[in-house]
Amino acid sequence: MFERFTQGQALASLQKTALNLLSEKGEANARGIASKFIDQFKQLDKPEQLQFFEFLAKRFSPNPADVLKAAQLYADKNDDDSLIQLVKLVEPARQELFRRINRAPEGTQTIVRMRERLIEHTKSKPGFKAVDADMQHLLSSWFNPGFLELHEITWSSPALLLEKIIQHESVHAIDGWDDLRRRLQPDRRCYAFFHPQLPGEPLIFVEVALVGAIAKDVAPLLDKKSESLDAKKFKTAIFYSISNCQPGLRGVSLGNFLIKRVAEKILQEIPSVKTFCTLSPVPGLNAWINTLHATKGLEPIEDKKGKNAAALQLISPEDGAWQKRLAGGWTPAKAAADEQSALLRLCFIYLTQQVHTRAGDSVARFHLANGAKLHGINWAADLSKKGLTQSSAIMVNYLYELDAVEDNHEKFIKKSVVYTKSLERLS
Amino acid sequence: MFERFTQGQALASLQKTALNLLSEKGEANARGIASKFIDQFKQLDKPEQLQFFEFLAKRFSPNPADVLKAAQLYADKNDDDSLIQLVKLVEPARQELFRRINRAPEGTQTIVRMRERLIEHTKSKPGFKAVDADMQHLLSSWFNPGFLELHEITWSSPALLLEKIIQHESVHAIDGWDDLRRRLQPDRRCYAFFHPQLPGEPLIFVEVALVGAIAKDVAPLLDKKSESLDAKKFKTAIFYSISNCQPGLRGVSLGNFLIKRVAEKILQEIPSVKTFCTLSPVPGLNAWINTLHATKGLEPIEDKKGKNAAALQLISPEDGAWQKRLAGGWTPAKAAADEQSALLRLCFIYLTQQVHTRAGDSVARFHLANGAKLHGINWAADLSKKGLTQSSAIMVNYLYELDAVEDNHEKFIKKSVVYTKSLERLS
Amino acid sequence: MFERFTQGQALASLQKTALNLLSEKGEANARGIASKFIDQFKQLDKPEQLQFFEFLAKRFSPNPADVLKAAQLYADKNDDDSLIQLVKLVEPARQELFRRINRAPEGTQTIVRMRERLIEHTKSKPGFKAVDADMQHLLSSWFNPGFLELHEITWSSPALLLEKIIQHESVHAIDGWDDLRRRLQPDRRCYAFFHPQLPGEPLIFVEVALVGAIAKDVAPLLDKKSESLDAKKFKTAIFYSISNCQPGLRGVSLGNFLIKRVAEKILQEIPSVKTFCTLSPVPGLNAWINTLHATKGLEPIEDKKGKNAAALQLISPEDGAWQKRLAGGWTPAKAAADEQSALLRLCFIYLTQQVHTRAGDSVARFHLANGAKLHGINWAADLSKKGLTQSSAIMVNYLYELDAVEDNHEKFIKKSVVYTKSLERLS
């Protein structure tokens, strides 16, 4: 359908179309130029895409001198007109470009895909970070939770959609259609956010197990052969997996809204369920332990009695020691009692005192920032290879108490982690 | 359901909720605080609403000193971080407030209603214009044509929706359900834009008559008793009415996109239709004529031969004279030939040379800026009282040639009006 | 699209198509011949339709000699084969013809329309009654309540559908769209049965008022200006109107199923509603009173004390006397106390003792056969001209007690009428 351009031509054409789209012509033509832009962008190869992002970075940033003048005027006058003028001048023109691209069919999708490419390079290419900030700003506004639709994914959903769920599950991989079918039985739920402009495209989804008591071990939740629990016994909802499907929406808050919307929905539909809780991995634990000596990571948090240092000494007397033991076939079943309590202590320290640092655990940060409370640290909870390698088979429960979410979040922002009393025994 | 507050309390509560919503608590609580805001806003009486808008204006504008510093830094460094920081600082915090309000059910609707109230006062109250600019900016992004759904309104549409069409038609009032039914017969079409967040709420709609040749007279189009034209005879689509339904979306481009989307749709569905054209009122004509002497409005455009001045002399020898003749029962049927040609000349001058001025005709400005071409000026085209009073019964055709729309728009921006050759006889 | 046939040709062609459709060719061709039949039938004028029905009557009845033989064989053998053979032979071949017509699009609709024409003549034309019995038999099977869909009609229903409701309401005429809108407010409900094959075509609908106590007067229910009742006060559902939309479905049980389905639905959705009751006209009352002397209708039911005769004497000393008084402007307001009690007595007698006779009231017969109980006889309940003329403004409540419906129906079949104790005072 499209002629293929010689080297450089495709890029030049796209740049011309972009300028056209931002011009008066672009204002008048509802969708034609935008559609052309989308078709042309699809034809770029990877290096050309990078060149186009550079063009976006250089050509559409605000003019510093103009901005400075407008800022001065606003400082002097502080009135409506000077503010409006300033706001207008400072917004990079590429934001309007993106809004105009969005007018065409497939526009939103193109912008999300474009950003997916861009963010692979934001760190290496000057100017890309600002372009990315503009895209994230726009996408956050467009994918505002008020515009998202929450749908349950069931075995009656289109196979085309279910296939995407299989493909994007990133916590506990789905092993084919039979595994998926089990995860959609009455005692398992799956919910996803969708955007009206991307029908059939899940943005993010969460998998929930309806159980009796809080799960401390992931194996029963994932057992393909297990029977569905009798609905009368549903008391607790375990969020056991949450996966993003759109890399182009990185940094756009979706997960925290999803968990709360799903909790509210379950609360309404299954009144017997009173507890909402995760069973989560601790992906950063072992890596942290294995470098504690070098980073002197334990020092600032050392307790008076030296118990932390003793625990570290037992587990990993020098950096990398623990890694070696794991490689040598360590399993929880082989662990001595003092080893178990040392590891649990280190995990507790890691989650409560390191989460605000660079080495902090990403999953912990997500749930704690989201207003959850650290509720349980479970021994021998994930015996898969991944579980052993990441966190010595430890998994964690984060508890969502809907009434406490605001306060917990606020405390977390103030660098404090809320945890269940009984965990103090680990410290 | 809601307790009623004593004087001042409702406002104070709402302000507190607004601050809360923008705080960390608001970040964590997906929808609870936003819902509270919406409920509380509904309880304000009109004076309290004004006070709340003042609060929005004062409390959430960017700090001039901070802005100046950031602008200076950007001028000095001109790098990603300084730009990102500047953009962030300059955006008034109320934009984020609105985005958070939007998270709750009915959020979008509330913001649209809020702006409907606000714009009644933007001229009189300092600060309101900037608040309005923020709202318009956000709403333009959210009501981006890419997010709008085009639906045909038919006699099979819900009565609840049809009732809104009756209520909002503002060009040629719909006289009850029988009139509406006629306007939804096969030779009449009605299309509206909807937003997924406001289901069942038309944003803007256009009424189209499918006819043989370009209509020069509105009466047959509106005749309730007329028979529907045989579909084989459809050659021309006349846009005979376009009405906005949401005052809160003023300034958000909808009409121009609607007309072009509808034209494309008809082109696709009814290939025999090749011509797209309006039959439009000239609401400003008589008012312009009646003040030409005082404003010396004719001077800059006087022709060499003095024909314009002669025409004015004939029609309105002094300001207000024409108004008096109309009041005295003038009708096109009673007009002499030279009177007719003088009026048509003045109308042509008005539309082609005055449209960029303050006195210019709003309907002409809409269609010409939109890329249409002035195509016909029709004598005795609207004999209703409104038609006589506004424009001496003259109506105008604006022609939409889809291929020429971009160029016409560009010329219009450069202060030139494109018109059909044959109209030169009027000058 | 269709050529018009000369006299007689259209009928001949249709007859040929009908025979073709019943032949082996018709068996093989899924829909073609049936579609042809439908097109050809539409072209018949009224006399030709009658001729076609005669053809159906004569050509497709079972052969008496064959039937007799098969009956004899069945009597002799009494086995599967003889029974199957008999059943096959006795079924008139036109039933298979109708089933084959039904294969084409619009087939069901055509058969319903066909019967609508036919039943205008069943009494006058020999053979038509048997054809009609076949059609009714088939339609009863196809419009089995298990195949019907119950939908609520609301102000959000398509105008096209609402228009049909306005048109078919036959008890209390709907006076335009404003009247309809009132009847669809939250304290009024409207439900209809639909068939999947006739989408958008209501078969029968019932209008319900949700009120506090049982209504004894129809005016407040029909008051267009009334406010909708607060939902908290809903205690009783009054079925105040039930209308058939499809004359071609006469004799197919729909109304009784509709009332019970609606009662069950309301019971489920609005638990505060405990009472289900009609407010019904008594269309046959005055006509009965006015001919009692001639038909000696009172004799068999005369009571020992002669109270009935006395009542009749007071109201209508000779046949037609009551009619004259009504014509002369009688109203309940002008009635003396003994007149009132005489009329109520006659009405009670009429409903309880005449309902199984030919003179019995059709509305009473419908509800009583349907398992309702006579619950109230209301004075001055319908002051409209129709109400005065039919029943001297009296209206009746039939009470639906879902648990008692089966027993009441059974008693009614055994010629006994169940009524509320307190009505005995009227006798």
Place this chain on the structure above:
Amino acid sequence: MFERFTQGQALASLQKTALNLLSEKGEANARGIASKFIDQFKQLDKPEQLQFFEFLAKRFSPNPADVLKAAQLYADKNDDDSLIQLVKLVEPARQELFRRINRAPEGTQTIVRMRERLIEHTKSKPGFKAVDADMQHLLSSWFNPGFLELHEITWSSPALLLEKIIQHESVHAIDGWDDLRRRLQPDRRCYAFFHPQLPGEPLIFVEVALVGAIAKDVAPLLDKKSESLDAKKFKTAIFYSISNCQPGLRGVSLGNFLIKRVAEKILQEIPSVKTFCTLSPVPGLNAWINTLHATKGLEPIEDKKGKNAAALQLISPEDGAWQKRLAGGWTPAKAAADEQSALLRLCFIYLTQQVHTRAGDSVARFHLANGAKLHGINWAADLSKKGLTQSSAIMVNYLYELDAVEDNHEKFIKKSVVYTKSLERLS
């Protein structure tokens, strides 16, 4: 939910409910008794079901003496009343019972399931055949093609539905979800009939391959790894599999209507497709060959020149000989030229001259009776074990020429088989 009855009680209760449902009580109670019946039937074990069918057979057949009297009356009078009376008397009362069961939710489904059980025993139990005839009669009327909905099954259909397709495919088994996905690519289509009362339950489905020329070999059609053909090359639609999903609808014509509806649909949607053809198995061929001597099946059709006998002599000199060779590993690749022509000749004879006999091929009978034409006999077309065992790997094309379908069907009824000229070379 349901109490379990002691032996015999469940049956007795169900019989009582059945009688109740047919009584006046059943007439009045819209759905209650029918629902009870359905619940009770579900509780029966297999022997009890049989006892219930016996009850249906004995209790609800027409009374022979009454029938005979009515038949006599009809023979004497031959008028509407006697005919109506006769028809009523002859219809077994269980038909009305089934119609009343159908009033309840799940009614239709229950009757279909009930028949599924019944037909396993129709041959062995006296009376069952007549009950079955009644059920088939009713179901044929209810599943009239006019009431069926044709839906395309795609990869966007619910997984729950696709799972049923996998399960019910009975010609070429679907080997898991990947195989299914290939069969739903753009060059493959799948269509099914549904009934409004059984949503989500396919009744019958057909799989279609869109190809260039008529397929003579099934392997490429079933190749999971094949690429989808370019839509521009679609010229021929191959019906390569048709499967019934509802054993309870045996004998209800569905397949013939399905094929023609699908052909019409494809004709409309893909105008480049002009040829509609099957690639079908010949399930009865080898069995026929292997018993020809014993049944003397070749005798009546022996040709003058003895070519048929010679062919048989070559392939299977005595009954069972061919079977042995197949068991010994015969494949088409190993066949000599005269063996190939002998087998093709026997197949041609079998299909054209045996199809009306008891030994005739069921697939051939279906398509030929359905108006298709025998078009191709393909050597080495199905090399699967099933293909070899059934038909020595031969497959057949039946051609659907929509214009010729009626005539072909008629000829078939008159015992003649229509085949493409070029096949004569096989005889």
